[in-house]
Amino acid sequence: MRLTVIGTGYVGLVHAACMADMGHMVLGIDLDADRIESLARGRTPFYEPGLGELLHRTIESGHLRFTTSLAEAARFARTHFVCVGTPQRPDSNAADLRFVDAVMDDLAPYLRDLGGWCLVVGKSTVPVGTAVRLEERLGKVAPQAEIAWNPEFLREGFAVQDTLRPERLVAGVVSPRGEATLRGVYAPMLRVGIPFISTDLSTAELVKLAANSFLATKISFINAMAELCDATGADVMTLAEAVGRDSRIGHAFLQPGLGFGGSCLPKDIRALVARAEELGLGDSVAFLQQVDEINTRQRRRAIALAKQLVGGSFSGRNVAVLGAAFKPGSDDVRDSPALAVAAGIYCQGARVRVHDPRAVDRARAVFPGLQFALDVPKSCEDADVVLHLTAWPEYGEIDPARLAAVVRRPVILDARHNLDAARWRSSGWTFRAFGRPWLGGPPPLDFDARSVHRIHDVNEHDQSMFSSHGGLPQ
Incomplete structure (x- = not known):
């Protein structure tokens, strides 16, 4: 499958490299041009055991490359993973959702112009109710785009292992087509018996926060x-x-x-x-x-x-x-x-x-x-x-x-x-x-x-x- 991963921080880069290693064609997107240039040369911006070798291997195989262009991302694939940060707000304990909102707003016009069904999959950790709000926000510009939520459960120091051999996969979806798409993404994992829990958007969001x-x-x-x-x-x-x-x-x-x-x-x-x-x-x-x-x-x-x-x-x-x-x-x-x-x-x-x-x-x-x-x-x-x-x-x-x-x-x-x-x-x-x-x-x-x-x-x-x-x- 062809996938994009928007955001090449800790979650995004690990996800992109692991999906490419599973055989998908993956395009990583980040607005930081210096970071994209460094990643294209196989340089990781942080230490994570096994990630450097994985990055080099998938780049050399042609399964992973990087860009700063959301327009290119929209043309490249119909399944887009959003992996941008949701830090604590500086003025409160609430999550800062500016980066997630910005990705949806910036991506939506390109999806609208290309037409056809596509799936936007959130992996960022967000407060319950965010996905439903983003679904409405995205739908106003690109009504053919569908939202799903697929939280990550990575442990730093074991992130590659946790991505390739997770204890469970959780997918918040709104349609059978969305679920089928995510099952296709993770087909190699499902074949070896990794549990796939399909649920609604709100439950998927809440699972990550409840676990932590x-x-x-x-x-x-x-x-x-x-x-x-x-x-x-x-x-x-x-x-x-x-x-x-x-x-x-x-x-x-x-x-x-x-x-x-x-x-x-x-x-x-x-x-x-x-x-x-x-x-x-x-x-x-x-x-x-x-x-x-x-x-x-x-x-x-x-x-x-x-x-x-x-x-x-x-x-x-x-x-x-x-x-x-x-x-x-x-x-x-x-x-x-x-x-x-x-x-x-x-x-x-x-x-x-x-x-x-x-x-x-x-x-x-x-x-x-x-x-x-x-x-x-x-x-x-x-x-x-x-x-x-x-x-x-x-x-x-x-x-x-x-x-x-x-x-x-x-x-x-x-x-x-x-x-x-x-x-x-x-x-x-x-x-x-x-x-x-x-x-x-x-x-x-x-x-x-x-x-x-x-x-x-x-x-x-x-x-x-x-x-x-x-x-x-x-």
Whole structure:
């Protein structure tokens, strides 16, 4: 089939390359001429495992090419995927739909002039009711064009895998022809038994937001339990293991730590709350506001515990931060908990040096005041405390005995629960982690669980960084 993908950000580029790899003829469209030129040469604008190789292969095969022209896109295919960003609005928690609206408005005249039936498929994450509104908007100019909604469920770091072998395909359609077209697009997946869920437009929109809200709730729940463990001496890791053994709950996303970030979960739960409030149903999802607050509080708790570990003040202290990306396997620093903590500590007077295997350049662009290092020992030189904030696998391979030789004080906060506490402690390190203050022994003499909860002295400037939603396009 011939397909277009409008928007070559994270979702769009992965979708375009994967559809081309499945054998479709795909045209990618973006208004950024520099980006299109770079993509045509096989250069990816962000890091995603496997995407670079996929891009080169599909370009060389002739199945994928790029343009800035919507007119060319309308002529090229009858099925158009819209993959532009829907970030959080700067003035509210609602989703900013300007880019989706602009694509529909700009594409519609070309579809009208060409005539004939065509399908415009939204993949962007939007508030429920958007597709119906866009259907009416598009129909006024190009009545032969049909809308469908096909949300994506990508995990950064696994996006290629999630696109080629998804757990399910959800299609919101308004006609049998629209459904048949999408079944044709995904025919190779359907042949291997991947479930195809056909539904209405509103349900398809809501599925993505509901899924992300549920995942965010699990993360905040276990972090709330970690707070109780800090106050009582219980072990959150054992708690999570025991609770996760319940088949109704499971272990997925029941990992205590610094909380969630990135371009999806934070803004999606806020957008869902905002839309519910518009519908007069704010009380129904009010718990998501608490989910968001617990998540943001984890960042303040990390700063409070780090401050305690350096003696109560960051002034004149050296802080090493391991991790800047919001998650391993990505160079994305949008709403990164790690970067928010690093910046918050810097604003309280510490010298902060950050290491990340992939995200240093993007992190430096967001917070140029921080120092950055290209290797772990350099980032930890003369550190008074080391903060493990992004769970890159290579951090689990660090030799704590060797690292102890370069720091000023062998003290580490494992905010991701991915390090071997016994190994670090046997190498002479003071080791701390949320929900595990005792680590199997008596409380350390310098630990005051209550002080970790006294986090309200963070000033407004620091607080603004904990829920940043700027960054890269979708």
